Amino acid sequence: MFSTFANPARFMAFSAWAAPLCAVAALALFAIGLPWGLFSSPADYQQGETVRIMYVHVPAAWWSLAIYAFMGGASFVGLVWRHALADVAARAAAPIGAAFAGLCLITGSLWGAPTWGTWWEWDGRLTSMLVLFVIYLGYLALWGAIEDEEKAARLAAVLCLAGLVNLPIVHYSVEWWSTLHQASSVLRSGGSSIHPEMLGPLMTMAGAYAFLFGALLLTNMRAAIYRRRVEAVRLRSPI
Amino acid sequence: MIEGGWEYIWASYAVTVGGLGAAALVAALRLRHWAKRARELGKAKNK
Numbered sequence: 629m630f631s632t633f634a635n636p637a638r639f640m641a642f643s644a645w646a647a648p649l650c651a652v653a654a655l656a657l658f659a660i661g662l663p664w665g666l667f668s669s670p671a672d673y674q675q676g677e678t679v680r681i682m683y684v685h686v687p688a689a690w691w692s693l694a695i696y697a698f699m700g701g702a703s704f705v706g707l708v709w710r711h712a713l714a715d716v717a718a719r720a721a722a723p724i725g726a727a728f729a730g731l732c733l734i735t736g737s738l739w740g741a742p743t744w745g746t747w748w749e750w751d752g753r754l755t756s757m758l759v760l761f762v763i764y765l766g767y768l769a770l771w772g773a774i775e776d777e778e779k780a781a782r783l784a785a786v787l788c789l790a791g792l793v794n795l796p797i798v799h800y801s802v803e804w805w806s807t808l809h810q811a812s813s814v815l816r817s818g819g820s821s822i823h824p825e826m827l828g829p830l831m832t833m834a835g836a837y838a839f840l841f842g843a844l845l846l847t848n849m850r851a852a853i854y855r856r857r858v859e860a861v862r863l864r865s866p867i
Numbered sequence: 868m869i870e871g872g873w874e875y876i877w878a879s880y881a882v883t884v885g886g887l888g889a890a891a892l893v894a895a896l897r898l899r900h901w902a903k904r905a906r907e908l909g910k911a912k913n914k
Contacts, residue, residue: 651891666880671868678872684883727890734886735879742872840887847894854901861908 634712636853643846650843657836664829672826678742683829685735686814687837688728692760693795695725695841699767700792703785713849715781718788719771720848724841726764733761744808752801753809760798763791 665683672679699718706714736754737747748754767784774780797804802811814820820827 662880662884666876674868676869676872678869678875680876681879684879688883724890727886731883731886734882738875738879738882742869742875840891844890844894847898851894851898851901854898854905858901858904858908861912865912 636712639713640850640853643850647843647846647850650839650846654836654839654843657832657839661829661832661836664832669829670823670825675743678739679826681735681739682826683833685732685739686830687834688732688735689757690834691837691841692725692729692732692757692764693798695721695728696760696764696788696791696795699725699788703788706781707785707789715785716849716852717845718785719781720845720852721841722764722768722771723848724844726761726768728837728841729757729761729764733757740808749808751807751809752805753798753807756794756798756801760791760794763787763794767791 661683665680669680669683671677699721702714702718702721705711706718733754736757740749741747767787770784770787771780774783799812801807802809813822814827814830822830
């Protein structure tokens with residue numbers, strides 16, 4: 629599969645139909661998940677109605693971690709095998725991951741205000757999530773700061789791989805330290821402890837975020853390939 | 868049980884839909900921009 633998409637022309641042909649397909653799937657799942665989470669799911673016995681924030685907050689958190697892991701994999705492939713599209717994929721994923729991490733922090737804060745009585749607390753989970761967001765911004769800033777794309781790709785890949793150490797810290801922070809944030813209730817050993825009536829909208833929204841990521845990733849990659857083509861033509865025929 | 872809190876729920880959903888919508892719009896506009904430039908350069912090269 630890696631070698632199949634090493635050819636940008638083949639990738640462009642694939643993404644021309646895959647990106648709109650992912651966008652339609654994302655829209656369909658959002659159209660189901662958003663009203664389901666807002667109106668049809670039950671209130672929580674402790675959190676009351678504010679549990680509905682979980683349906684937009686938790687998938688943003690999951691996917692911001694998964695996207696970073698994806699970027700780590702792509703960076704590794706780019707560094708080791710010099711795959712033609714690996715660096716493009718890592719760079720294209722970064723703004724999406726940053727947006728998801730930002731949304732996770734904002735919606736988490738909006739949930740914390742009524743339930744914890746505070747917008748922010750410097751506990752393990754919140755702080756490590758903020759660190760992830762800052763790493764995303766640093767990664768994007770590094771790409772923007774270096775003109776030589778090959779050098780930028782190498783340095784950004786090293787930064788991305790170093791930042792991977794933060795992922796287990798985010799995930800296990802609620803177990804390693806005494807935090808205000810509750811422990812995992814879905815992605816945990818022993819299976820999900822969440823009620824099926826809440827799991828339905830949560831997984832639907834997780835699917836919507838996943839397809840949106842797919843659509844945005846392919847769209848960003850297509851834009852990057854077109855941009856490279858434009859720059860290559862300009863370099864070959866300077867005015 | 869916590870009572871109310873709908874203003875926080877609406878704000879969360881508005882921020883999410885707005886943020887994701889803006890991200891999608893920016894991605895689509897960037898693609899349109901660079902695809903158009905690539906087409907124009909391709910046409911100019913073939914002349």
